[in-house]
Structure formats: structure tokens, C-alpha cells
Amino acid sequence: MNKNSRIYVAGHRGLVGSAILNKLHEKGYTNLVYKTSAELDLKNSNQVYDFFENENIEYVFLAAAKVGGIVANNDYPADFIRDNILIQTNVIDAAYKNNVKKLLFLGSTCIYPKLAKQPLKEEYLLTGELEPTNEAYAIAKIAGIKMCESYNRQYGTNFISAMPTNLYGPNDNFDLETSHVLPALIRKFHEAKVSGKDQVELWGTGSPKREFLHTDDLSDACIFLMENYSDNEIVNIGIGEDIAIKDLAAKIRQIVSFDGEIVYDTSKPDGTPRKLVDVTKINELGWHAKTSLDEGLEETYKWFKDNIEAVKM
Template sequence: MDKQSKIYVAGHRGLVGSAILRTLESKGYTNLVYRKSSELDLLDKQAVDQFFSEENIDYVFLAAAKVGGIVANNEYPANFIRDNILIQTNVIDAAHQYDVKKLLFLGSTCIYPKFAPQPMKEEHLLTGELESTNEPYAIAKIAGIKMCESYNRQYGTNFISVMPTNLYGPNDNFDLKTSHVLPALVRKFHEAKINNDSSVTVWGTGSPKREFLYSDDLADASIYLMDNYEGNEIVNIGVGKDIPISELAEKIKEVVGYTGDIQFDTSKPDGTPRKLVDVTKLNQLGWEAQTSLDEGLKNIYQWYLENAKEVVAN
């Protein structure tokens, strides 16, 4: 990508999109295009087509998606499969119709089989049953990956797909009903601290292991791959190591400065027992994550204190 290339970041206000936008700006890219959902409804094919026809876009980072944790996936399965299929279909098809040079599609490691071998390699996709609480979202994301592959085969497009592991960072979702585990725990421990609660309850047994990637590292990897990779094979993006949720909770407790107890509600689901990705392919392409979990947790808690006062108030 040239510094003057017209680059569209779809989903620029979310965790991933905002990190990509921020990182592109820091690297000196000056011709960046983005729209709020109130300005461009990606569920509306006609609106998306009009946008692409008017903007003459060179590159697309497709980070727009409906995302959430176990609670949200359980309560809104129709929304997750419908909205994600519509968003990615409209954007991918428009990228083809209006001759975009290259598109990067953001998948997710949560769409690998529930009992995939660990660490999960790219070839493990579609080799086993999915996690039931996550299936509608996973089916939609798999369709997006296969759509990119199919357009490449049929139309000669240059669309690539990446598989980020669990993400966290600035502009994360801290809503306790719809967020992922890390931001939910940050909010829980912070509120327990200011309320002087004697304990914090964590869903499940605490035994599942998760890998966590700082969003700015994902953005850096995505831009690197946009510049240095093409092909139909997906690429994992992660740090290559994981920790139990119980240990994550202890780390967040320490960062927040909470002094009470941690209790585990074993009546709640654990989700997938382990989700560690094999990042050999990514490392061989020349990229490795730079932000440690300890450093990232300090960053995200500071961001939460500075920018999420309305979340704390709620």
C-alpha cells in the first residue's frame, strides 16, 4: 500500500477497526476512509454499492462485525448469523464489483472446532463440530472466509483472511451482557473496588485457557499481511501462548488494585476448554506480537479509567 492509497476501514469505531485506523495513521497513511453506521449501513447492499462506486477505494480492512461473548451469542443467535452474513457479503461483493486492489477479512479463532488440536493450526478449520454457544457467529464468519476464497478463484480478486485470537484494547466493549471475558473482568473488578465488595464472581470454573492479543498488535499484523501476504490460506494472528481464566482474573485483580476474593460460579458455562493458535505461519512471514499481557492489561485499565466513565456510571 502506498501512503496515498485510498484505504477503507470498515468498523472503524470498534475494537479492531479503531486499532487499524490508529495504526495506519501512525504509519503515515493519509487517505483513509471510514463511515459511522449512521452514515453508512453495511446491512444495506444498495448503500454499500453506492459508497464504493463514489469513493474509488484501493484497499479494504473488513473489521465491521457483530461480536459478543457467551451471553450475547446465547441470547441473539439470529442477529449474529444474519447481520454478519449481510455485512461481509455486501462489502466483499462491492470490493469485487468496484475493483478494489486488495481486501483483508477478519475472521476469529473462536470459529475453529470446539475440540480442535492445540495449538490450532490453520488447516484445522472445518475439521470438527463448533462450540454450540458460538455456532451462528462461527457459521457466518466461515462463510466470509469461503466467500473470499471463492471470489479469488472465480474472479481473480486478491482477498485474504486472517484469524485473530481473543482481543482486548482501547474501545473494547465493557458491557457485562455482551462483552468478552477480559473487558468484563476489568469492569467487574473495578466496580467491586469502588463499591468495596467482598468478592467478585467469575463465570465457570476458571480452568479454560485463553490467549489474549492486544488490539494494536493485531492492527500492526493486519497491515503487515496486507503488504506482505496473498493467497487463499487463512493466517492465524496471536501471541502463541495462553493462560487459565483463573490466572487472568488474578492478573486483572492486581492491576485494578482490588483486595477482595475471587469466586467461581460453576453453574455457568466455560465455553471452549482451550483456544491457543499456532502462529508458526505468521512468524515465518516475518511478524511477531510485541505487547505482553501484563503491559496490555495496564494499558487497557488506564484507558478504561480515562474513557469509559459512562460505563462506570452505568
């Protein structure tokens, strides 16, 4: 992949895609292609095939997906499995049929069994039952991984799959009904502070542990893998450290300067007890995360405040 390669970033407006697009610009890649969902519906196979036939795409970052937090995944499983399978099937097959040189498929660490050993090694895939609340999304992502592997085996393509841990950063989804835990906490504490509330209620017990990767690090890792990795095995992307949700909430409360109490609604689900990825493989390849959680939280909260009207829409 050189600076003039024709590179398509699918999902360029999302949390992951926007970070990849920005990082490509930053690294000097100049021949970038991206379309809004209004311009190109990735769930529509005819539109996708026509797009690939006309654009002469050489490299693809497949970051487009229907995503959401525990509530959205639990409430809309049909939407999550249908939309994601349609998107990735259309893009992967069109990439093959139009001789794309390389494709990076972005999965998720929710593909791993709910009670797998920690940290999560790549070989733990399909060794146990999934977390029920996001099973539909996880199965869709596993299908994408296996589709890439199968096309490589049958057609000799160069399609790789990366599994990022929990992500956060600019352009995140801060909607309280559909967001992931970290942006939801930022918004809850901020709005509680602004409205003068004396407490913030959080779901679950606060005991589950999660690992959080800033999108600036993720985008750097994705470009690194596109330039340096070609194998059928999946690759984890993370920082190799996790934090309890209650400790994350305490950090965000401090950053937001909220003085009230944190109350936990233990009638609500916790989800997977722990989800820490083993990053030995990508570290041995030569890539390491650089953004600390404290630094990333400060930056993300600043972005939220600077864009608060837009993220509320």
C-alpha cells in the same frame, strides 16, 4: 499499498477497526475513508454499492462485525448470523464489483472446532464440530472466509482472511451483558473495588485457557499482511501463549488493587476448554507480537478509567 492509497476501514469505531485506523495514521497513510453506521449501514446492500461506486476504494480492511461474548452469542444467534453475513457479503461483493485491489477479511479463532488439537493450525478449519454457544457467529465468519476464497478462485480477486485470537485494548466493549471475558473482568473488579464489595463472582470454573492479543499488535499484523501476503489460505494472528481464566482474573485483581475474594459460579458454561493458535505461519512471514499481557492489561485498565463514563453508556 502506498501512503496515498485510498483505504477504507470498515468498522472504524470498534475495537479492531479503531486500532487499524490509528495504526494506519501512525504509519503515515493519509488517504483513509471511514463512515459511522449512521452514515453507512453495511447491512444495506444499496448503500454499500453506492458507497463503493462513489469513493474509488483501492484497499479494504473489513473489521466491521456484530460481536459479543458468550452470553450475547448464546442468546442472540439469529442476530449474529444474519448481521454478519449481510455485512461481509455486501462489502466483499461491492469490493469485487468496484475493482478493489485488495481486501483483508477479519475472522475469529472461534471458526475452529471446539475440541481441535492445540495449538490451532489453519488447516484445522472444518475438521470438527463448533462450540455450540457461538456456532452462529462462527458459521458467519466461515462463510466470509469461503466467500473470499471463492471470489479469488472465480474472479481472480486478491481477498485475504486473518484469524485473530481473543482481543483486548482501548475501545473495547465493557458491557457486562455483551462483552468478552477480559474487559468484563476489568469492569467487575473495578466496580467491586469502588463499591467496597468483598467478593467478585465469575462464570464457570476458571479452568479454560485463552490467548489474548492486544489490538496494537493486531493492527500492526493486519497492515503487515496487507503489505506482504497474498494467498487463499487463512492466517492466524496471535502471540502463541495462553493463560487460564482464573490466572487472568488474579492478574486483573492485582492491577485493579481489589482485595476481595474471587467466587466461581460453576453452574454457568465454560465454553471451549482451550483456544491457543499456532502462529508459525505469520511468524515465518516475518511478524511477531510485541505487547506482553501484563503491559497490555495495565494500559487497558488505564484507558478504562480514563474513559469510564463513555464505556458505561
